[in-house]
Amino acid sequence: MSTLVIMAAGIGSRFGGGIKQLEPVGPSGEIIMDYSIYDAIEAGFDKVVFIIRKDLEVDFKEIIGNRISKYINVEYAFQELDDLPEGFVKPAERTKPWGTGQAILSCLGKVKEPFAVINADDYYGKEAFVKVHDFLSNSKSNGDKFNFCMAGFLLGNTLSDNGVVTRGVCNVSKEGILLGVDETHGIEKTPEGPIVKEESGNVIKLDPNSSVSMNMWGFTPDFIDELRDRFVQFLKVKGQDLKAEFLVPIIVDDLIRENKAQVTVLETKDIWFGVTYKEDKDVVVNSFKKLIEQGVYPAKLFH
Known part of the structure; x- marks a missing residue:
């Protein structure tokens, strides 16, 4: 038994116009989540848990949940x-979600x-879902350490043509074990490869073959x-900071530094894409069109 958890609580209070996660990108009105769930079922996952806000429940079920439940x-x-x-x-002025750690805690x-x-x-x-599912199905306990995995994407396969992105650049051992995650902001795609421009004007070149986290993890329950325990500690220290977030990559990084977790990086050569910018939508639509033409997906999913 293995479950796919989809973090969808940040999709906004209004469906349709302008909500990027619910923009149709497939020829029959599919959204990106449809393709992820299709790949997960194919890989062997047998349950999906959608993390949403309560006020979105009725609309969410109408747009995707009821179709998928078949x-x-x-x-x-x-x-x-x-x-x-x-x-x-909650501080009265707080409007920002508490972050991906609280999402999973729900x-x-x-x-x-x-x-x-x-x-x-x-x-x-597809490759990432198969690798994560197989890891979760075959993983054994690692003494008193947590035994997790992460899908590692090549940095060069995760950039946008339409602006800068933030990526968790990973430090990985020769044995494929995650040593740490460096959350890197402002990564820009250039003909010479990915770069970051510092405030001082310095330009740092990044290796396009670096492994990065795209928030696809494999965890044990x-x-x-x-x-739960760490969220209490977070709130004690940062609960009044209106912008502080309880984030999975930082939590995992802390567990690694405390020698409480081993995280295996499962490298995938698949090309990530998503709608980071409005202009990205055409790229995503064309990418799915090509995948369908290549026979990777049928023209209709879950209809």
Whole structure:
């Protein structure tokens, strides 16, 4: 048994016009999530949990949930700003979500098996789903350490032609073990390769073959219990900071530094794409069109 958890709570309060995660990108009105779920079912996942906001439930089920439930078990978890551990209250001025760590924490009690986590608005490709599923199916305990995995994408395969992006650039051992994640902002695609421009004017060249995290992880269910404890500590220190976020890459990085987790990086050569900028939509539509022409996907999914 393995579950796909899709983080979709940040899709906004209005469906359709302008909400990038729900923009049709396939020839029959498919959205990016349709393709991710199709790949996950093919790889062997048997349940999907959508993390959404409670106020989106009715519309969300209408747009995707009810269709998908005919093909795979579907559950919902709800990420809310005021869903905090006992003793904590959301600052009145806080409007920013608490982050991906709180999103996964909302699955407490609903996910009791190994699970993969993805973003709602990213296309990851088939290879990553197969590798993460196989890891979760075959992973053994690693003593007292958590035994997780991460799909590692080549930096050069994850850039946008329409602006800068943020990527978790990974430090990976020769054995394929994650040593750390460096959240790198302002990565720009150029003919000479990816670069970052510092405020001082310095230009740093990045290796296009570097492994980066696109927030596709494989976890064991005990990670959710760990998140519960760490969220309490986070709120004690940063609960009044209106912009502070409880983020999965930072939590995983902390666990590695504390020698409490081993994370295997599963390299994939698939090309990531997503709608980071409005102008990206045409690229995504054309990319799916080509994949359908190549026979990777049927022209209609889940209809």
